[in-house]
Each structure stands twice: as C-alpha cells, then as structure tokens.
Amino acid sequence: xxxxxxxxxxDSSTIRYHIIRKRIRAFKAAGKWWLNSADVETFKxxxxxxx
Numbered sequence: 001x002x003x004x005x006x007x008x009x010x011d012s013s014t015i016r017y018h019i020i021r022k023r024i025r026a027f028k029a030a031g032k033w034w035l036n037s038a039d040v041e042t043f044k045x046x047x048x049x050x051x
Contacts, residue, residue, distance in 0.1 A: 001033045004040045008047070018043065 019026045024043045026035045
C-alpha cells in the first residue's frame with residue numbers, strides 16, 4: 001500500500017475508499033492490503049481521466 005500511496009499521490013484512506021468501491025483490485029492478508037502494480041497503474045490512468 002505504501003508504494004501505491006507514493007505513486008498515486010493519494011492518502012491511504014483514499015486508496016482504501018477506492019478499493020471498497022472496487023476501483024482498485026486488492027486483497028487483505030495478515031492485516032495488510034496488497035495491490036498488484038498493474039492494477040495501480042490502470043487506476044492511475046483511469047483517475048487522471050476523471051479530473
């Protein structure tokens with residue numbers, strides 16, 4: 001999650017919001033959120049088009 005925060009320039013709570021809304025695919029294991037780098041890049045492109 002920390003790398004996604006840096007890459008997307010978003011707060012971790014905002015990223016969790018998008019995970020819950022199923023805009024970023026992720027899973028939770030051992031109390032941590034795990035995101036695929038390709039999914040983060042896809043979300044970054046989608047999010048830049050929304051602005």
